[in-house]
Amino acid sequence: MGVLLTDNVTRATGRRELIKASLAAVAAGTFAAQRSMATGAQEVRTFTYAFKSDIQTLDPHLTTDTTTQNVQQQIIETLVKMGRDGQFEPMLAESWETIDDVTWRFHLRQGVTFHNGEPFDADCVTFSLERLLNPELASPAAPGVEPIDTITKIDDYTVDVVTKEPYAALLSAMYGALPILPPQYIREVGNEGFAEQPIGTGPFKFVEWIKAVEVRMEAYPNHWRGEPAISQLIFRPIPEDSVRIAALQNQEVDWIASVSVDRVADIEGNDSITVGTRPGQGVYAGLDTIDTEPLKSREVRQAINHAVNVDSIVEDLLGGMATRLPSAFFVATPGFGSIDHPYGYNPELASQMLADAGYADGFEVTFNVAPGVQAAQKLEEVGQAISQDLSQVGITANLEFVDPAVHSERYHNGEYQFYIYVWGSSHESGRHIQTLLHSETRGYYYRDSEADTLIEAFMQELDPQLRIEAGEATNEYLFEDAPWLFLYQEPDIYGYLTDVVWEPNQYDIYFHAYEVTFE
């Protein structure tokens, strides 16, 4: 670890106070010197990114944790990448086209090398899929490529990806779930060797990972995009929120992630810090339309949407920084914009609708919330606000907090009546609609044949414009049928020093360090 306990410290006598004072003075001197070195020289530009929790592994096939993937994708690339306009753009693939309903042809970039010089070509793509699906590896990320049937090499720089059914969100799956790994290298060093010393085609080369201390990378000068502005990239885990912010205020780090809404005020006034935000995880309150009698009625569900003051939750609990969702679609999901009139807060109307549906005296349900699940903010308070609002119209939502691990199990067992759920990944794919609301995927709480048909059309429509239309139709149907109490997307808030030139990408959860330049 490199921490020294010198003889001075072990002499436990009255002189200790004097020694401590001089140690502090020396430390202050070296500390100040270190800082000026970090921000001074232009040639060696070190960028330190402080995040909440240390990564899980360096092998992208062994994780589904987005924090870990965020770090890995500096080193390892995919065929496509989400651009800043909501469209996918070329990465290791220069272009692509759909040959038929289920076949996508990708033309690969030439002249690309891995960090050890190994050339990138079609074999790497087929290898990567094979490895991901290899049962011996037991990859938890394998379900991410479930829609893919096969990948065939057409020639050295062309591959055909065939899906099991027409799948509109294939590019999402390629971006989120198929990192391209080096076959020769992995055959040489094995899976364990790769996990210890990973290489990829990315703009940064792996240097070292000291667990719970830092992940260190350096710029890859032969990257196909050219050398990035950052020469040394360091990821540092700092679990405690206020301490992470202190590190930014001290300029010990250049960038922090996961700033909570309560803390924005701490750094907003600071002239040397920029605050950036983008719509993050989607949060909604699911309703059990299968086993819970009152929730089987569409009118009751709509009434619930009218009874809860979601705008107030966004404004008062989430600092006005969350994005209210009128329906089930997220901001980046094709077809999102079609609903301009979310359920208005109207307790009288809600009571009326409940009475009309035969529940003039209200009813009782258990309302499960897992505070802190997927690091979502303020779920306890949101749950309480919802519960209070519902009690005003006669619905008794008995708030029951559960631990995130228990929550997952109970959710998958279909035990819930009314629950808060958080969805983090790949909003642009629409996959959350398919997974959460199609009767054949989860179907624990909602099964509707018309929704199924619309969702299938939405997920299988390859033409981009037609897909948006299919999305809008699905979005509107789900809005009417109200399988959920629609809530919001919580904000992803970042803080970074003002000499860092960068903006959050509204459509992409990943931070690409190569995009960073300095003033």
Place this chain on the structure above:
Amino acid sequence: MGQYIARRIFLSVFVIFGVTVVVFVAVRLSGDPAALMISPTASAEDVAELRHRMGFDRPLLVQFWDYMTGVVHGDFGESLRYREPASELVLDRLSATIQLTVASLLVAVGIALPAGIVSAVKRDTIWDRLAMFLALFGQSMPIFWFGILLILTVSVQFQLLPSSGSGGLEYLILPALTLGLYSTARITRLVRSEMLETITQDYVRTARAKGLSERVVLYRHALRNALVPVVTVVGIEMGAMFSGAVITETVFAWPGIGQLILKSIFTRDYPVIQAIVFTIACLFVLINLVVDILYALLDPRVKFS
């Protein structure tokens, strides 16, 4: 004495075994990690399949037998989160926690001894009252709060030390002060009361009557005897520090087993939780044994039965 030590070690095996059983059952009661590990797009079958692959659907006794046969060979299983041997993970981080704990103890004793002595010698003066007030403060203050307070003042406000992380000596100061806070307070009060007691003893009056200087009376005679129970308490405090280390390490991003066990509990990483608890249990037992032997060596009146 050899017999005594052998007997103690023999009994410790049962203690450690008992701890292992309790933790093993307790973590499994709280839900399993399969649902936490799987990707968000997974179905209920995927979760069940992962659970089966990891062996969590087997009867508890079978799982336990499997685990114990591994432990006997030094194999604590593979971390579910990191996919590495749990024992390696723990050993990697253990030295950081021991460094922090030892530093905290040294800080604690280094402050508490002089403070306690001064308090006792200058009893009921402003120094005594101040020291006792600070001791009360130290024992009441949650270390979580105190640690963050130190960071906000010493590091952010006055820019004297780095706010978190590890590296050189400057990174160790604030965490050691934080983790040592409670022990400092407790030991100060103990030293004070022990000194007060010994100062009034006959042999001290005799020593003074013999014409020895106050300094010799205090240090050679009074303090030496006062220290005996203090040694015991220091040992106990060291064991208690492992629980405090969980919070301190998280606040200061100190890469020890405290932070690791907290993370493992949240992610239900059973093998790592079990390995860490096992390690701490062994350390506890070892520390208690050492303290008891030291106590006997220091106080000739104590005999091993």
